[in-house]
Amino acid sequence: MNLTKKMYIGGKLVDGTGPRDIDNPATEQIIGQVAWASSVEAEAALQAAKAALPVWSKTPIAERAAWMEKLRDEVIANEGHLLDCIQQEMGKSLKNAREDTQMLIDALHFFAEEIQRIRPETLPDLQGTHEHKLVHEPVGVVVAFLAWNFPLLNLAYKIGPAMAAGCPIIIKPSSQTPLSAYAVGELCEKIGLPAGVVNVICGPGAEIGDHLSASTIPAMLTLIGSTNTGKHIMKVGASSIKRYSMELGGNAPALVFADADLDLAADIVCGVKFANAGQICVTPNRVFVESPVAQEFTAKVVARARAVKVGFDPSADIDMGPMVDQRQWDSVDALVQDAVAKGATVLAGGGKPEGIEVGSFYAPTVLGGVTPQMRIYHEEIFGPVVSLMEFQSEEAVLEAANDTDAGLASYVFTKDAAKADRCADQLHFGEVQINGVKYQIDLPHIGIGQSGIGCDCSHLSLHEYLVPRRITRALG
Numbered sequence: 430m431n432l433t434k435k436m437y438i439g440g441k442l443v444d445g446t447g448p449r450d451i452d453n454p455a456t457e458q459i460i461g462q463v464a465w466a467s468s469v470e471a472e473a474a475l476q477a478a479k480a481a482l483p484v485w486s487k488t489p490i491a492e493r494a495a496w497m498e499k500l501r502d503e504v505i506a507n508e509g510h511l512l513d514c515i516q517q518e519m520g521k522s523l524k525n526a527r528e529d530t531q532m533l534i535d536a537l538h539f540f541a542e543e544i545q546r547i548r549p550e551t552l553p554d555l556q557g558t559h560e561h562k563l564v565h566e567p568v569g570v571v572v573a574f575l576a577w578n579f580p581l582l583n584l585a586y587k588i589g590p591a592m593a594a595g596c597p598i599i600i601k602p603s604s605q606t607p608l609s610a611y612a613v614g615e616l617c618e619k620i621g622l623p624a625g626v627v628n629v630i631c632g633p634g635a636e637i638g639d640h641l642s643a644s645t646i647p648a649m650l651t652l653i654g655s656t657n658t659g660k661h662i663m664k665v666g667a668s669s670i671k672r673y674s675m676e677l678g679g680n681a682p683a684l685v686f687a688d689a690d691l692d693l694a695a696d697i698v699c700g701v702k703f704a705n706a707g708q709i710c711v712t713p714n715r716v717f718v719e720s721p722v723a724q725e726f727t728a729k730v731v732a733r734a735r736a737v738k739v740g741f742d743p744s745a746d747i748d749m750g751p752m753v754d755q756r757q758w759d760s761v762d763a764l765v766q767d768a769v770a771k772g773a774t775v776l777a778g779g780g781k782p783e784g785i786e787v788g789s790f791y792a793p794t795v796l797g798g799v800t801p802q803m804r805i806y807h808e809e810i811f812g813p814v815v816s817l818m819e820f821q822s823e824e825a826v827l828e829a830a831n832d833t834d835a836g837l838a839s840y841v842f843t844k845d846a847a848k849a850d851r852c853a854d855q856l857h858f859g860e861v862q863i864n865g866v867k868y869q870i871d872l873p874h875i876g877i878g879q880s881g882i883g884c885d886c887s888h889l890s891l892h893e894y895l896v897p898r899r900i901t902r903a904l905g
Contacts, residue, residue, distance in 0.1 A: 432461030432514060434607070436470060436631070437614025439477035440624030445470050445632065451608055454751045455520030455741030455788040463607050466632030471640040474628040478570045478597035479646050481625025486567045486595040488623075494541035496622060497592050501537035503616040504530065513743070514609040515580055520741045520750040520788065525705050529581035529609070535870040536589035543891055544593035552899070560902050565895040567595035568672055569648025572641045574662065575610065576653045577603035577753050578708040578811075583653045584610055586676075586885040588627065589870070594894035596649070599628045599641060605753055607631040638662075645669040649894065652676070653710075655809075656835070656879045674883035674893045676710065676876050678809045679837030682830035683713035684852060686823075687721045689842035690864070695729035697840070697866050698815060703737050703749050703793050707813035708757070711838035711860070711868075714810050715799070716817050717826045723819045727776065727797060730815055734777040734793040737813075741788065752789040752812060761791055761812030764805040768816070773798050773805075778813070807833065823848065827855050836878030838862065 432451070435442040446469075448462040466474075485493070504511065508530050515526040552561035573587035584600060591598040602610035614629035630637065642650055642665040649672040652659055656677040663673060685694045701712045718726045738748040752758045765779055778794030791812055799806055799816040806816065820826035830839065839858040843849050853861045859875030868874065873887040883893050 432517060432608055433463075434461065434611035434615070435464045436466060436611065437617055437627065437629040438470060438474045439480075439628065440618065440622065442615065442618050443470070445630075449604075451518055453517050453520055453741075454754050455790070457787055460517040461608055463611055463631060466630040466637050468636055468640040470630050470632065471637040472644075474599045474630050475570070475641065475644050475646045477625035477628055478599055479625075481597040481623065482567075482570055485597055485623060485626050488595065490544055493593060493595060494545060496620075496626075497537045497541040497589070499620050500616060500622065501534055501541075503620055504533055504537070504613070507612070507616060508534075511581065511609055511612055514612050515606075516743050518580065518606045518608045519577070519753060521705065522747040522750055523743060523745075525750070529579050532579075532582040532870065533585040533588075533613070536585035537592075539870045540589035540593035540891060543888055546888075547891070547895070558904055560904060562900045564898050564900060565892075566898060568894050568896050569596060570646050571596045571598045571649045571651060571894065572647045573598055573600050574638065574650070574652040574654060574658070575600065575602045577606040578705060578710070580606040580609040581613070584613060585870075586653065586874075586890070587651055588613075590891045590894045592626065594891060596894050597626050597628075599630065599647075601638060601641065602629070602631050604631055604634070639665050642666040643668045647671060649674065651883075651893070653885075659881075672893070674885075675881045676837075676874065676885050677879065677881045678835055679710045679712075679876070679880055680714045680807070680809055680833040680835040681711055681838040681840065681858070682833075682856075683716045683840035684820075684826055684830060684842065685716065685718045685722070685726055686841075686843040686845070686848065687719040688844045689722075690844065691722060691726050691729055693864065694842040695726060695733055697842075699730060699733040699737075701866060702815050703734070703813050706749050706752055706791065707761075708753060708811050710809075710811075712810075713840055714816065715806060715830070716815055717820045717829060718817060719826075720819045720821055723817075727795070727817055730817065731777045731795050734795050734815065737793040739782045739785065739790055739793065749793065749813060750790075752791050755789050757811070758789040758791055761810060761814060764808060764810055764812075765794060765796065765814060768796055768799060768803040768805045771803050772800065773803060773816075776817075801829075801832070809835070823851070827852065831855070831857050834879040837876045837880040840866070
């Protein structure tokens, strides 16, 4: 397979400074090339988006929605090719890749409908001397920086509300996974989307990322990535007053109480932890298990870890693919080795899966005896490693769970509704998932603390891309 892609700027597919090879982390084989951007292409994308703003922002909402539905139809018609791109650039299983494409399909439809529900609001006047109207307008040009773990899901979170709100957007996918984003640019060109409404470029972050952030053209910078990357973008973006919407790193706790359905808890912890090779920002990093059931729960998690089917076959029923690259593999292994050196026990996995020599695969791993003295307790793992530790009391586990500056997701497993409510009230995370897990485009995805600013998904996300204006008229 040879996937060759161009950038999409100003309504056209363009070459950049030269092609860049893209490889498959499962096979270590080059599977395609993408046009590579420099600051020249970054500036061209900024100018194209700037030129599109006066037109797109004033395009009737129904017409914008129609363009979004047209793009959605093309995504559906070309889903097979998009799946090929995702699987080849990440080594993902077919099931995991379909989560990406389905989210893009859902996002385009959801936000095309949601924008049509926003209406001017009438505000009361306490003295009765004036009438007031609250209206919403696009925030302006948006630059979106995407993480590599879900190439099209992450793109969906940004392109949906931006297009709906009337904001031209420049999308910079990760340099590790640009193929599928470039393929979306091809679909935009195919349907004849108005020039500059969507632009897709990729290149070295230090060059084009900083160029985009430092420009005074964007009114908003949005990111899915690490906390450190978010800090850097905000620092570089201080050339002008901008809005920021960022979903950043996590360190999710899972609290498994003695009265929980242990099979359900093990299914969810392992399901979220081993899907996408653990490269998920909301995956449980620290799993706290109440002492009376710790041995039983540990056995269930170990059994599930050992049953995970690891490998790469675009059409087979594979549970888990590789890490995105060797650097990520090394990062995860360093956390495991640090934990072992400080007393943790490897109960399953660790290192390369048995029988797999090629590719950046990491075995589904379970660590017992994890403590706060270990790096893996405090740092986002972003890999297929379950870290287990015991707790004695509700008060103690809540204190331990909140012992992080991250605040993205958390999990509670208990049959006691009152206990679940107490935990939900005291866990300082943007999301608390009780006895289950659910993510979809109409549900807000929120990070607090060092895990983010603003919101992805739902009607709340749409308001990130809109600014309110008050119009007041004196009576009489």
